[in-house]
Structures are given as structure tokens and as C-alpha cells.
Amino acid sequence: RKEVEQDPGPFNVPEGATVAFNCTYSNSASQSFFWYRQDCRKEPKLLMSVYSSGNEDGRFTAQLNRASQYISLLIRDSKLSDSATYLCVVQGSNTGKLIFGQGTTLQVKP
């Protein structure tokens, strides 16, 4: 089992739609969680951290469920510019290393 698992997609949605991605992690001792965005042939860029209480940044909402060991990313009112690959990232408690998921590809269509 991979340490961090994501559905690779692609998710094809129309503009204005709401889309949600889930990510599961295997190490229950993981401490920190992030979502990164990666555009084609570009480096990953931090989208948002994921806190236990959940957090929201504009159209983006991240949630953490420690009991079920998954995190989620919700995108409301999708824009064409949201098309990218979204990487789920988990930081181990012992090593501090960041473990990247395979990424979920989102394609927003007009």
C-alpha cells in the first residue's frame, strides 16, 4: 500500500462546477498535511496547508479526518485556470519528510 494515495483522475468538469478530491494516508502518526498544485511542466507550488479544524481560502476548502486518515480538497465555482494536477502531501512525524501522492489531474472545460 502506498503511503499516500490519490485517485489520478482525470476529473473533467465544466466551468462553475464544484469538485472534490480525496487523499488517504497510511501513517497514523503523520503530523502535517498540504495540498500542492502542479501545472504541466512546472514545479509544484503550495496551494494550502490542511489543519485539523479545516481551512478555507476563497474557493478552496481543505479538510482533515484523522480518524479515517484522509484529507480532502473542495474547489467551488471551478475556473479554467484551476486546470492542473493537485498533489496531496503528508509530513511524517518521525522523520519530518514530506511524502507526495501521485496527484489528481483536474481539467475544467468551458
Place this chain on the structure above:
Amino acid sequence: SAVISQKPSRDICQRGTSLTIQCQVDSQVTMMFWYRQQPGQSLTLIATANQGSEATYESGFVIDKFPISRPNLTFSTLTVSNMSPEDSSIYLCSVVGRGNEKLFFGSGTQLSVL
């Protein structure tokens, strides 16, 4: 966030040769890392670049193949040695921002080995 300059941005190399990738940060950072992203795959940590001492390599990566230098807190190099087509990948330098745990990436080096 830190500004990270990585070069070259891309290169096409012959089998058996070596390529050195440079990473320059605009401020002193404690933690610097080198990642690899193979086509269609996620990022895999190669090693942690330690200032003034040998890098710490992850399982599956060795110093002879991926020698790393870190002469100071703002600069590091990764060399991909004796390249084969299987080394074709994107190589990314990354740093942890000062005062937080967030990871920032350089723009990456797209390497193709013929």
C-alpha cells in the same frame, strides 16, 4: 517564500555522461532537498543536502550516482553521474521556508538522456 533559482532548466545528454544541476536560494535556509519526478509519477525524495557534511540519501539512492554538494546555506548542487535513459526525469531543488515548515521548489531541471 524563498526565491529559488535552478539551472539548467533542461538538458539533453548522452548516455554515460554526467550533469550537474545548481540550486541558488536568495536567503539562508537550513533545509535543502533534491527530488526527482519521473514521467507520470509523483515526487520522490533523493536526498537531504546538509551544509558542511555529506548528504543524507533515501533508500534506493547512493552518493556515487547522485553526488551532492552544499558548501553554504544558500547553494547546492546535484550531479547525475554516468547517466542512462532511466535517469530521464525532472529534478527539483526544494527548501523549507524560514520560520515555517512549508516546502518551496525551484523551477526544476528537465533531463533527457539519449
